[in-house]
Amino acid sequence: MLKIYKTDVAKKTNKIAQIEMDCWINLIAPSKEELIEVSQLCDIPIEFLEDPLDLEESARIEYDEVTKNTLIITDFPTIDDNNDQFDSYITIPIGLILGTDYIVTVCNRESDFLEQLIKKNVNTSMKSRFVLEILMSISAQFIGKLKQVNKQRLKIENNLRDSLTNKQLYNLMEIEKSLVYFLTSLKANGDVLTKLFRINSIKLYENDKELLEDVIIENNQGIETTELYTRILNSITGSYSSLISNELNNTMKTLTLFTVFLTLPTLVFSFFGMNVTLPIADKDPVSWIITLVIALIFVIWIGLALWRRRIF
Incomplete structure (x- = not known):
């Protein structure tokens, strides 16, 4: 998709039909034909337009001395479409191409923060300033998404106090994955922002330097x-x-105690059930009570021993 914007004399940013001088060209998941068209009309290396479309592309700054174009690749956060059960985030690259006559943005997905810049009526003729406005919007996007991630974490944490389920643990894993994406991209973006102070291909005025410092902060x-x-x-x-391990240990201890207490009577009854001569007459009417008493004595004895060892 190819969208073209330009700021008019009334300082209002409008969508236009054709590429003009000092316009902003926004490429969203562009086709090969659109990439070739923009490359030829704006004298931009085709690699500058294709590299940001690679989701694995790393953040960097590159300058082409022949065409005098500067490519800035930076990451921004977006919803992970592969997870429809939970709002987790990934980061994807966006390319900002600063030329002598044009500004081009290239991305594999549509981004809301670029649409918000249009509503703010940024000046497309002030190219360096416009690039810094985009970088500031990206940094603000990270802060906003971090707040949403933290709200999700607090909600899961409150639910964990009531009951612990596998779904909640999986959601915590998704939050952790989102934070890993954020941290990696933010550090890479920080290197790019720091390099903007040293690069000569982008002219920064005093106000631009102040804005760049704000972006870095x-x-x-x-x-x-x-x-x-x-x-x-x-x-x-x-x-x-640790809590799960402790609950598992308590469960295993309880099962072990039940096993011990049930085994002792079984041993006593098995002994008196043998087909041999026993000290108790088999026809004695109180013999079964005697076996019960013996079994109970063993159970009480083992119970006291375990209690003294503070096993329960």
Whole structure:
């Protein structure tokens, strides 16, 4: 999908039909024909347009000296479509191509934060500023998604206090996976943001540098928040693992005690049930009471021994 926007003299960003000077070209899961068209019309290396479409592409900055285009690849969070049972997140790359006459964004999926930038009426002719606005929106996306992840964690934690189920544990695993994605991408994005200060192909004015510093601060806040939530989640999972092990031990101890107490009477009754001469007459009317008393004495004796050892 190919969308083109441009800011008019009234400083309002509108959608236009054709590629013009100082416009913003937004490519969403583009076809091969659209990539070739944009590459030829805007004099952009085809690799700059194709690389961000690879979901495994790492965040980086690349400059082409021939066409004077700068490619910035950064990650942003999105819902994992492969999990329809729980709102877990992954991160995917988006490419920002800053040329002399155009700004191009390339992504495999449609992103809401780009649509929000249109409503803010950003100036597409101020290319460096516009790129920084996108990077700030991406950092804000991470902060927003982290808050949602934390709300999910708190809800699961409250449910765990009432009952522990496999579904809740699987949901905690999904949250942990989301945090791993976030932390990896935020650190990679941080390296890209730091490099923007040193790269000469992107001209930054004083206001742009201040905005870039704000973006870096926002990104660092995302890293610290993600690390905090990860430590909390690890602590929760560790505590509940110990709780599960403790409950299993208690269950096994209870079953063992039942086995011991049921085995002792069985041994006594088996002994007196043998086909040999016994000290108790088999025709004595109180003989069965004597066997019961003997079995009870053994049970009480073993019970006292276990009680003294504080086994129960």
